[in-house]
Amino acid sequence: xxxxxxxxxxxxxxxxxxxxxxxxxxxxxxxxxxxxxxxxxxxxxxxxxxxxxxxxxxxxxxxxxxxxxxxxxxxxxxxxxxxxxxxxxxxxxxxxxxxxxxxxxxxxxxxxxxxxxxxxxxxxxxxxxxxxxxxxxxxxxxxxxxxxxxxxxxxxxxxxxxxxxxxxxxxxxxxxxxxxxxxxxxxxxxxxxxxxxxxxxxxxxxxxxxxxxxxxxxxxxxxxxxxxxxxxxxxxxxxxxxxxxxxxxxxxxxxxxxxxxxxxxxxxxxxxxxxxxxxxxxxxxxxxxxxxxxxxxxxxxxxxxxxxxxxxxxxxxxxxxxxxxxxxxxxxxxxxxxxxxxxxxxxxxxxxxxxxxxxxxxxxxxxxxxxxxxxxxxxxxxxxxxxxxxxxxxxxxxxxxxxxxxxxxxxxxxxxxxxxxxxxxxxxxxxxxxxxxxxxxxxxxxxxxxxxxxxxxxxxxxxxxxxxxxxxxxxxxxxxxxxxxxxxxxxxxxxxxxxxxxxxxxxxxxxxxxxxxxxxxxxxxxxxxxxxxxxxxxxxxxxxxxxxxxxxxxxxxxxxxxxxxxxxxxxxxxxxxxxxxxxxxxxxxxxxxxxxxxxxxxxxxxxxxxxxxxxxxxxxxxxxxxxxxxxxxxxxxxxxxxxxxxxxxxxxxxxxxxxxxxxxxxxxxxxxxxxxxxxxxxxxxxxxxxxxxxxxxxxxxxxxxxxxxxxxxxxxxxxxxxxxxxxxxxxxxxxxxxxxxxxxxxxxxxxxxxxxxxxxxxxxxxxxxxxxxxxxxxxxxxxxxxxxxxxxxxxx
Numbered sequence: 001x002x003x004x005x006x007x008x009x010x011x012x013x014x015x016x017x018x019x020x021x022x023x024x025x026x027x028x029x030x031x032x033x034x035x036x037x038x039x040x041x042x043x044x045x046x047x048x049x050x051x052x053x054x055x056x057x058x059x060x061x062x063x064x065x066x067x068x069x070x071x072x073x074x075x076x077x078x079x080x081x082x083x084x085x086x087x088x089x090x091x092x093x094x095x096x097x098x099x100x101x102x103x104x105x106x107x108x109x110x111x112x113x114x115x116x117x118x119x120x121x122x123x124x125x126x127x128x129x130x131x132x133x134x135x136x137x138x139x140x141x142x143x144x145x146x147x148x149x150x151x152x153x154x155x156x157x158x159x160x161x162x163x164x165x166x167x168x169x170x171x172x173x174x175x176x177x178x179x180x181x182x183x184x185x186x187x188x189x190x191x192x193x194x195x196x197x198x199x200x201x202x203x204x205x206x207x208x209x210x211x212x213x214x215x216x217x218x219x220x221x222x223x224x225x226x227x228x229x230x231x232x233x234x235x236x237x238x239x240x241x242x243x244x245x246x247x248x249x250x251x252x253x254x255x256x257x258x259x260x261x262x263x264x265x266x267x268x269x270x271x272x273x274x275x276x277x278x279x280x281x282x283x284x285x286x287x288x289x290x291x292x293x294x295x296x297x298x299x300x301x302x303x304x305x306x307x308x309x310x311x312x313x314x315x316x317x318x319x320x321x322x323x324x325x326x327x328x329x330x331x332x333x334x335x336x337x338x339x340x341x342x343x344x345x346x347x348x349x350x351x352x353x354x355x356x357x358x359x360x361x362x363x364x365x366x367x368x369x370x371x372x373x374x375x376x377x378x379x380x381x382x383x384x385x386x387x388x389x390x391x392x393x394x395x396x397x398x399x400x401x402x403x404x405x406x407x408x409x410x411x412x413x414x415x416x417x418x419x420x421x422x423x424x425x426x427x428x429x430x431x432x433x434x435x436x437x438x439x440x441x442x443x444x445x446x447x448x449x450x451x452x453x454x455x456x457x458x459x460x461x462x463x464x465x466x467x468x469x470x471x472x473x474x475x476x477x478x479x480x481x482x483x484x485x486x487x488x489x490x491x492x493x494x495x496x497x498x499x500x501x502x503x504x505x506x507x508x509x510x511x512x513x514x515x516x517x518x519x520x521x522x523x524x525x526x527x528x529x530x531x532x533x534x535x536x537x538x539x540x541x542x543x544x545x546x547x548x549x550x551x552x553x554x555x556x557x558x559x560x561x562x563x564x565x566x567x568x569x570x571x572x573x574x575x576x577x578x579x580x581x582x583x584x585x586x587x588x589x590x591x592x593x594x595x596x597x598x599x600x601x602x603x604x605x606x607x608x609x610x611x612x613x614x615x616x617x618x619x620x621x622x623x624x625x626x627x628x629x630x631x632x633x634x635x636x637x638x639x640x641x642x643x644x645x646x647x648x649x650x651x652x653x654x655x656x657x658x659x660x661x662x663x664x665x666x667x668x669x670x671x672x673x674x675x676x677x678x679x680x681x682x683x684x685x686x687x688x689x690x691x692x693x694x695x696x697x698x699x700x701x702x703x704x705x706x707x708x709x710x711x712x713x714x715x716x717x718x719x720x721x722x723x724x725x726x727x728x729x730x731x732x733x734x735x736x737x738x739x740x741x742x743x744x745x746x747x748x749x750x751x752x753x754x755x756x757x758x759x760x761x762x763x764x765x766x767x768x769x770x771x772x773x774x775x776x777x778x779x780x781x782x783x784x785x786x787x788x789x790x791x792x793x794x795x796x
Contacts, residue, residue, distance in 0.1 A: 038787045039122050040246035040270065041201045042084030042760075044221070047138065047247045047267060048206050049079055084760050084788070085249035092116050097729040098707035098716035103387045104394070104622045106283065106290045108274035111431070111621050118430050119275040119619065121285035124248040124268040125197070125435040128611075129549055131266050131539030138267040140244070141536040143218050149542070152579030157532035158240070159228045160588065164573050165507040165528040166514075169451050169470075174506055175498040179408060179600075180663040181354075181454070182494035186643070187409075187445035189358045190401050192346045193281045194616065195438040196272045197534075199243040213241050220244065223537055225529045232514070237523055242530065244537050245269045268435075269538055273346065275433040276620050277401055279394045282362045284345040287721040292321075293345060294386065300374040301385030302367050304343075311486035312652060315367065317342035317349070317360050327476045330483060339479035353453055353474040354494060357487045364650040366393050372681050379688040383703040388684065392638070395624035398617075400643050404661055406613055409444075410606050411599030418610025422617060425626045431619030434612055436546065439538050440587040441608040443531050444601050447502040447591060451509045454493030455485065460666035463489045472515035472524075488651050495647070495656060498663045502600070504567040504592065532585050543589030543604075544582045550607035555581045564593045564602065633683040640677040648673035693733035701745035701770065719745035722770035760788035 071079070080086045094100065094110035104111060108120035117123050134143050142154045167173075176183075200221035203212050212222035216239040224239035233240075248268045273285040282303070284290045295302040305315040319325070319340040327341040327350055341350045344359040370389040373380065380388070407415045453474050455463045462468060466485040474480060481487065500509070508528045516525040544554045555561050561571045561581055570592060578584050584592075593602025601609065617623055624630060624638060643660040647653055655670040657663075664670065693713070696704055702719040713733040719725050727743030750758035750772040751765035759765040759774035763782065766773045776782050776789035 038084065038760075039249060040198050041788065043247045043249045043270070044200060044202065044206070046080060046083035046085045046249055048220070049083060080249070081757070082761065083249075084757070086757065089249050090756060092120075095729065097718075098714055099705055099718050099729075102705065102707060102716075103391060104276070104278060106280075107286050108276055108278070111276065112427055112619070113621075114427060115430070119432050121274045121280075122270060122272055123432065125271050125438055126430060126432045127268070128434050128436060129541050129545060131268075131435075132541045132545075133266055133539040136266065138220075138247075140223055140533075141539060142533075143223070149583045150580040152583055154536070154583060155577040156226050156228050157529040157536070157585075158225055158231060158526065160532055160577060160585070161508075161513050161526055161528040162228070162231060163577060164570070164588070165447075167506050167509060169510045171506065173450065173509075174501040174503050176448070176501045176600075176663065177498065178663065179499050179661055180495055180657070181450060181497050181499045182491075182643070183405070183408065183661045184445055184448045184450075184499045185354050185358055185494055186400070186405055186661070187442075187448075188352075188355055189281060190277065190397065190405070191442055191445075192273070192348055192355075193277060193279065193397060194271075194273065194275050195433055195442065196346070196348070197245045197269050197438060198272045200246055203243070212243055223533065225526070225533055240523060240526060240529065242533050242537075245534070267539070269439075271433050271438065275431050275616065276622070277394070277398045277616055278620075278622070279345070279362065279390065279397045281344065281346045281349075281359060281397075282366060282393055283390055289345060291721065292343065296382075299382050300367075301370045301382045301387075301389060303363050305363070305367070306342075309339075309482045311360075311481070311488075314486075314650070314652075315360075315364055316482065317344055317356070317363055319343060327478055330479045339482055341476070342478050350476050350478055352471070353477065353480055354490055356478055356481060357490045360481070360487060361491075361646060361650050362393060365396075365646050366390070368649060369393070369679075369681065373684060376681050376685050380686075381703070381705075384705045387705065391622075391629075392679075394622070395630070395638050396641055396646070398624050399638060399641065402613065402617060404643065404659065406609070408661060409600050410610055411596045414596050414599060414603075414606040414610060418607060419614045419617070422623070422625045424618075425621050425623060426618045427621075429615055429619035431615050433616075434608075435538055436540055436586060437608055437612040439535050439540060440531070440585075441590060441605045441612070443587060444502075444591060444605055444609075446512065446527055446531065447507050448499045448600070449509060449512060450497070450500045451511045453490070454497040455489035456492035456496060457489065460492055460496045460670075468493070471509070471511040475517050488653055491647055491651055491653060495653075495660060496663070496666055502591070504565070504570040507591065531587050535585050535587050540586050542582050543584035543586055546586050546589075546608070547604055550604055552603055552607070557581070566594050631683065637679050637681075637683045641679045642676065645673075645676045645678045648676055649678070692735060693738050696731070697738065697742040699742050699745060701747075702743075717743055720770060722748055722750075724748050758787070762789040763787065 080089060092109040094113060094116050100110060107122070110116045112118045132141060133139050134141060134147050145153070147153070202221055204210060205212065205215065205219035205222050208219060210217065210219050210222065212224070215222055216224050216226065218224070221244040223242050223244050225242050226239050227233050227237055246269070248270050274280050284293055293303055295304045304318045306318050309316055320343045323340060324338060325340040327339070329338055342356055342359070344363070346359070349356050349359040366389050369392055370385050373385050373388055406419070410418065449471070451471055452468045453471055454468045455466050457463045463485065466489055500506070512527040513529070514524060514526065516527050544556070548554055553560070555564065558571060558575050561574070562568060565571050574584060574588070574592065590602065590605040590608070593604055595601065596603060596606055599606060622629055625635065630638065644656040644658060647656055647660065654673050655667065656673060656676065657670055658676065696706065696715045699717060701723045702717055702725070704715045704717045707714040707716050715731045717725060717729055723745035725743050726746050728740050729743065731742060732739040747769050749767045751767045758772045762780070763774040763776050766775055774782060774787050780789040782789060
């Protein structure tokens with residue numbers, strides 16, 4: 001403990017500082033990064049400021065303390081403002097209008113009216129257990145090579161890959177006799193719907209400026225994966241590049257109360273997408289993403305489609321606006337023949353062909369539904385059609401995940417134990433994604449990926465023109481969809497071929513441990529090592545701490561481990577590497593456990609996944625079964641729909657399994673698409689509101705949707721992003737006409753908002769209609785985040 005006199009001295013010294021640390025740190029962020037995000041950059045500046053202040057306190061007083069306890073509220077506010085964190089730590093304002101009651105926000109704000117940031121994008125992952133950092137604040141597990149746990153050093157993650165996890169491509173893979181490979185694909189796709197932890201925006205060390213791509217030293221944010229001796233890569237690389245995840249601007253409770261900023265005890269990580277199962281993979285998780293994906297020229301509420309290419313007569317995703325984009329290209333093509341990355345609601349859509357195909361499928365399903373809704377309700381405007389179609393697509397993602405996917409992973413017994421039947425929305429349940437779920441438990445599916453992407457013809461045989469292909473050749477290669485047969489051969493392969501069966505002797509394929517992203521990275525990555533290193537980066541507690549959290553027995557000896565891992569050779573390898581069960585990385589420990597009955601995971605991951613999925617369901621005000629979200633007739637129609645039906649409606653495939661996730665033989669286990677139940681949108685038919693008011697008044701720079709309450713016709717207005725509403729949010733039709741004049745949407749002058757600065761202090765702000773522009777002086781360049789300047793930024 002720090003005695004009172006020394007504490008007061010430190011507090012006085014810190015408070016009189018000019019807090020120039022954040023400005024000083026800006027010089028470390030010199031390189032623009034195409035994926036940099038303002039919130040990540042600001043959070044890193046803020047955290048490094050606290051670390052430097054903490055270091056200086058330690059150097060002067062030879063004591064380690066939580067420096068946020070030394071900073072006054074005014075000093076903390078100055079720090080958050082200088083770093084750029086301030087606008088991201090303010091609570092959102094929640095509308096009480098009909099529009100907000102009827103449709104979820106794109107960024108997840110205000111789903112919970114009492115806790116509006118729960119589940120929202122760009123907020124902190126929640127902690128179910130306190131993190132275990134080596135310095136108690138920020139340093140990852142394994143950062144200090146001499147640090148020991150229970151008397152043992154942690155093994156290098158690459159050593160764990162080599163000795164336990166990696167299997168050669170030539171190995172005869174065990175196949176899942178129950179489930180098709182589309183089970184694996186849905187797991188990856190739906191994971192991207194609710195989890196994305198962005199990595200550091202800087203490619204260079206904050207102190208010293210070492211390039212993270214070449215250094216093998218642990219220099220924040222560089223946390224390279226060391227390559228051990230006798231590793232197949234050791235003659236080529238000493239380490240594999242790894243960037244730490246970006247920290248959050250605030251504490252785990254989202255830091256919306258400056259009086260509680262002293263709770264910033266340790267590093268937390270961001271979830272950049274909404275936690276909800278809401279099809280953000282289709283629509284994005286921010287207003288900016290959403291605007292890029294919509295076709296505003298359409299009267300039918302459509303999403304944008306590719307204007308250059310088609311898949312037969314069917315649509316493809318549009319291209320990103322970055323040219324050239326980082327996606328791989330067909331060999332020997334000219335510049336005019338380039339195929340850029342596809343644009344979808346989630347930035348990882350191009351990672352592998354089958355994932356890009358799933359994104360394309362759901363874009364087509366939205367447009368199919370929107371066109372039908374337009375016919376069913378010709379009086380609906382494009383805004384209503386778009387939001388109704390989006391609402392249906394979100395519900396289908398929830399149904400397919402919770403009804404068809406999760407029970408197969410957990411097994412029926414664990415599903416009933418941890419999730420059970422739906423009993424309605426519970427506003428006390430926090431749906432925010434947990435760190436352990438996103439970083440470890442839901443990554444179980446990586447061990448079920450097959451080494452080849454299967455492409456089949458109309459008879460579900462190997463495609464004669466576009467045969468199956470090794471997985472690594474499909475990473476970031478959207479050109480193969482356009483020039484090699486489109487979606488149909490890929491979906492036939494997903495439906496008819498089994499998933500790889502996870503076994504202790506066959507964990508992760510060589511395509512993922514030795515060739516991950518080999519087409520676009522100078523040095524191929526290793527997914528197994530990345531998962532282990534990410535868990536250490538996030539300070540996840542060890543295997544036994546999580547078993548205790550789940551009320552499972554702590555396993556303290558080799559004999560104890562054999563109770564849950566029947567493969568004795570596997571137990572020996574784990575103990576040789578880790579020394580004690582407490583030290584086992586949570587991702588590896590969860591994978592190692594024997595499956596529960598009729599499940600594809602063991603008891604620990606069943607607990608963690610089950611707890612999270614229940615929270616995602618119970619804590620979502622817009623869950624499809626929550627009364628008032630849909631009518632009973634609409635819920636009945638939604639329950640008829642399935643992934644098989646979506647494939648039938650949006651590809652040229654005419655025969656499918658009734659349950660897309662069940663693997664079967666063709667043709668005996670396949671049925672014609674006309675036998676697969678679907679969705680009758682007549683349940684969404686509404687009669688035009690009758691009355692004496694005439695058509696609803698239109699407004700510039702905004703839209704409206706029609707609502708009804710107690711037989712009254714209500715119009716709810718919302719402004720486009722960059723404008724705010726002046727006047728009544730809603731108009732009601734009565735016998736005397738509309739209740740008032742319509743509101744107007746006034747341009748927001750972001751440059752005048754001192755509480756939420758639009759541009760970093762390194763740039764000047766200029767307001768434009770509906771937006772703003774950050775401008776740098778002649779000596780500096782605007783970073784690709786659009787908010788700050790890069791270069792040797794002078795101290796101010």
